Amino acid sequence: NAGVTQTPKFQVLKTGQSMTLQCAQDMNHEYMSWYRQDPGMGLRLIHYSVGAGITDQGEVPNGYNVSRSTTEDFPLRLLSAAPSQTSVYFCASKQGGRGYTFGSGTRLTVV
Amino acid sequence: RKEVEQDPGPFNVPEGATVAFNCTYSNSASQSFFWYRQDCRKEPKLLMSVYSSGNEDGRFTAQLNRASQYISLLIRDSKLSDSATYLCVVNDEDTGRRALTFGSGTRLQVQP
Numbered sequence: 001n002a003g004v005t006q007t008p009k010f011q012v013l014k015t016g017q018s019m020t021l022q023c024a025q026d027m028n029h030e031y032m033s034w035y036r037q038d039p040g041m042g043l044r045l046i047h048y049s050v051g052a053g054i055t056d057q058g059e060v061p062n063g064y065n066v067s068r069s070t071t072e073d074f075p076l077r078l079l080s081a082a083p084s085q086t087s088v089y090f091c092a093s094k095q096g097g098r099g100y101t102f103g104s105g106t107r108l109t110v111v
Numbered sequence: 112r113k114e115v116e117q118d119p120g121p122f123n124v125p126e127g128a129t130v131a132f133n134c135t136y137s138n139s140a141s142q143s144f145f146w147y148r149q150d151c152r153k154e155p156k157l158l159m160s161v162y163s164s165g166n167e168d169g170r171f172t173a174q175l176n177r178a179s180q181y182i183s184l185l186i187r188d189s190k191l192s193d194s195a196t197y198l199c200v201v202n203d204e205d206t207g208r209r210a211l212t213f214g215s216g217t218r219l220q221v222q223p
Contacts, residue, residue, distance in 0.1 A: 042215045
């Protein structure tokens with residue numbers, strides 16, 4: 001049981017490039033979400049999904065797209081990377097009233 | 112005003128000390144609350160839930176004051192391994208935000 005797996009762990013992008021951050025969970029959790037963490041700020045919600053085929057925007061969705069074709073996977077796409085998207089990205093999942101399980105994070109630098 | 116406010120610290124305490132962290136939240140409709148722990152360059156991990164009547168888990172005690180919209184975490188007999196950032200978290204799922212709202216964290220450094 002691997003929990004929540006994020007790849008890659010580190011990534012450097014040039015401004016304007018696109019990429020996909022992968023997130024997979026093997027716990028059959030319905031709810032999955034993406035957060036970003038910046039220095040001096042709490043984690044902020046980017047997008048979330050309450051089940052396969054259902055996604056919605058969080059607090060800071062601009063510049064990001066998501067899809068949820070399966071229960072297990074919830075990829076985050078950066079459409080055209082900007083330096084303001086330099087951050088640590090965490091994927092999290094949960095089922096029902098239980099606590100959230102976070103992935104180990106992706107450290108992204110946009111130059 | 113931030114939705115969840117915490118003193119960023121750092122709190123530097125000797126081993127064996129008792130230390131308390133406080134947190135205030137702005138959404139009076141929030142129903143559930145948590146403390147998460149985050150080690151340097153790691154993901155947040157659930158430390159404990161916070162119940163209205165207060166709850167204890169070993170050396171850790173959490174308190175909630177709904178009237179004042181205030182949450183606290185008390186750590187007794189601090190260990191070196193308690194050094195981390197402690198995140199106050201409000202579950203706003205029931206208020207329509209469908210998400211957790213995080214404070215920016217309080218850093219604790221326990222010194223030998």
